[in-house]
Amino acid sequence: MEYNFIEIEKKWQAYWAANKTFEVDADPSKPKYYVLDMFPYPSGAGLHVGHPLGYIASDIYSRYKRLRGFNVLHPMGYDAFGLPAEQYAIQTGQHPATTTENNINRYREQMDRIGFSYDWSREVRTCDPGYYKWTQWAFLQMFKHYYNNDTNKAEPIDQLISIFEKEGNLYVNAACGDVAKFDAAQWNAFSEKEKSDVLMQYRIAYQGETSVNWCAKLGTVLANDEVQGGLSIRGGYPVEQKKMKQWQLRVSAYAERLLQDMDQLQWTDSLKDMQRNWIGKSQGAEMVFKVGDYDMTIFTTRADTVFGVTFMVLAPESEWVEKLTTPEQKEAVEAYLKEAKKKTERERMAETRKVTGVFTGSYAVNPLTNEQVPVWVSEYVLAGYGTGAIMAVPAHDSRDYAFAKQFNLPIIPLIEGCDVSQESFDAKEGIMCNSGFLNGMTVKEAIPAAIDYVEKMGIGHRKINYRLRDAIFSRQRYWGEPFPIYYKDGIPTPVPEEELPLQLPEIDKFLPTESGEPPLARAENWTYNGYPLETSTMPGFAGSSAYYLRYMDPHNDSALVSAEADGYWRNVDLYIGGTEHATGHLIYSRFWNKFLYDMGCVVEKEPFQKLINQGMIQGRSNFVYRIKNTNTFVSLGLKDQYDTTEIHVDVNIVNNDKLDIEAFKNWMPDYATAEFILEDGEYICGYAVEKMSKSMFNVVNPDNICRDYGADTLRLYEMFLGPLEQSKPWDTKGIDGVNRFLRKLWKMFFNREGALCVTDEKPSAAELKSLHKLIKKVGDDIEAFSFNTSVSAFMIALNELNDLKSHNKEILENILVLLSPFAPHITEELWSILGHEQSISYAKFPEYVEAYTIENSFEYPVSFNGKMRFKLELSRSLSPKEVEEIVRANENTAKYLGGNTIKKVIVVPSKIINIVC
């Protein structure tokens, strides 16, 4: 009987689907385990061999947990709203829904071939109205809540309104924008519009004028994590800063909780670091500097350096600029502002070394020295952080230093012995000098001492700042969730919840309108009760922020997730996905979850308990070398003798870096007449590790691998390639090894005639030893996500059993169970051939028995130097005399052991390898 993987895989995939093997229900009698993959955006290119890496890992873990008796929730869906489908629609006129549907079908087909154990009855698609109803619902809840800093949670905005009616906002401590103080009488006298404007400053989902990343080419704003180096991540178009009115989410209100609650998560330190960095907490002080009649507040983390302040700097966008510019400087300042405004973000970055600035003409008074220092304006101060104004200490801040050098401002060193003639001394260490009452203190002492002092003087106070900004939540695009908001006489008003979902309207063209309105403005009757509806749509992260909750209860019409389903499944135990979402999705999702937690909708504070970042699978490109101006190609080893051009060649016509010359000639018409300079009769190609992409001809399609080797081989090989979390290049050439392993396994069950040849006798000690070593290793490795070494362990065990000529049924059955998470199809087939009627998924993970793995254990009481007693546990039997010799031969070791009682010494001939005292 042959190992016909094509038939076997088709058969069991159909079996699982027909028997609903992997569909689960909440079952309080069993412990739950929730394994989640980051759902994919279904792109037109389909899956390449890198995409399923994480899915395979999570599938192995899910199947493993089932064998361990857990009720495993393992769902999959699609992040289906997004820019590529919309851009494709603009170019071709094809509706994004159609493109998306086609792509999803393709993805599904590809995933099904790999044999995943998803519960497809729970599939979600973010573009499905039944799904985005709850995205819109969550947005409305955020619109209807504000963040109370005293209770440290989101609370209904109605409560805030009743407070306003009673006492205004005088005693309200809430996360909010810029609002003037008012009392109850003033509030009650406000018009509807004024009230709406005030409340807008408090809402968690709010509309506000802000500086945004505007991408003219895409015609939309982008979030900070969608921009990199001044270019949009999608498309790579220039992005500029622009003041616009946008919907935003008050993520910043949750900064501290997002930071604190990370401690309870089992995420990698590097990922936590990335989030900590992004949140960017810094402790410092706000301090008031007098400028004429004004009190100007600045933020600093180095209160100890106030004695070294020699100038002040304002951000160009700061409101102080206008107030402080003197008539004489007006012209110069305005010219500078105009210049700064014109620059895009990208230009600013390119000129990062160039120091620019202008003097306002005003002077501030240093509150500790009473000296006057000039106030400047410069781009290097950001309006969005702190107060948009800083005190400059050139001696101890490199940016202030560069500025001082450029404009010839004084530099006063404040730390004993530091040299600031060439560069600033930024380190927070040393003994203070030139600093009045701080002299003689270390920097670490001086910082709190200085803050205490200014607090006592009433000119400042401790303050914590975060870099984390509120998330811009509107996009000027078509293919996203519409906002359930209409404008009643200019007042943003929510569409009633019971009328959700507010469905995306049909439009004829997907471009912005001629007047620059978003595409939704093209829709006819895009109104609610005659009032205009919001024309922006929500960004990509909206739909992906709570999808893990929806999987728990995907068909519920009356709630995002029922209390029962949420109470049982709680949160994701294991989340697997790429690290690229560290500062996007993984922050937004945590924020979203915390908001729902505040509302009492979910029971867990954090959505993803354990998180594994699978590495990227890169492409391995091959090159041929064409001699310039000829059609002759020279092999790698000889190319240095010629002037050549490196050309990518399709990796599918290269085997072990050897070019299939005939295939190459047929590859492209240009090469039909190509000539070759060979080495040893072969054409050897060069190679490089690059991103897997069509243009580099290095894309390997999983469908082809499944066709040629089978899904089980693909699964094993992807795991065998290296540690899950590490990025590594795909190289098909190693795949024969795992394929051979599966064929060997198959052969152990059948004799030459193809008849089943397993035997029923009791397993031998050697067989049991191999098996139980494997049980231990595989169990430990899966728990540690070290799948590559467990694949090796299977190979070793099989080699051992082969050497023993073992066909023992009991042993083989156990091995099938152990292997079933990795290679589900072949194990199901063999399992059923052995006479089992139920799927192997219902088997139990074998119990490890340590006794089987210890072959020889001897204890030798040995005296050495007349003092020590050795108790030896040996990997083979040795005479006591032999042992003594060995110990004597390792005299240094013996010295080290002096006086201790040795419990265990593992000995190999002539060397001691392990000593346990």
Add this chain to the structure above:
RNA sequence: GCUCGGAUGGUGGAAUAGGUAGACACGCAGGACUUAAAAUCCUGUGGGCAGAAAUGCCCGUACGGGUUCGAUUCCCGUUCCGAGCACCA
């Protein structure tokens, strides 16, 4: 610039509460089977030296130091590579 991670044979990678470095696999070389090829199986495979051989000795985990009886593993410094952030006061 700051933060984090990494460097082991021809290749992917094993091995760390410090204890036989190179498991497993690919590739390569040789052999068996075959008219031949494929497939399969067997043997060898870090480098150097000695030996007819079994084998023995020396060197070796990016580089330089340190701790230790013993370091791929821990500490300090250097180089290179990768990822993230980027004027966050």
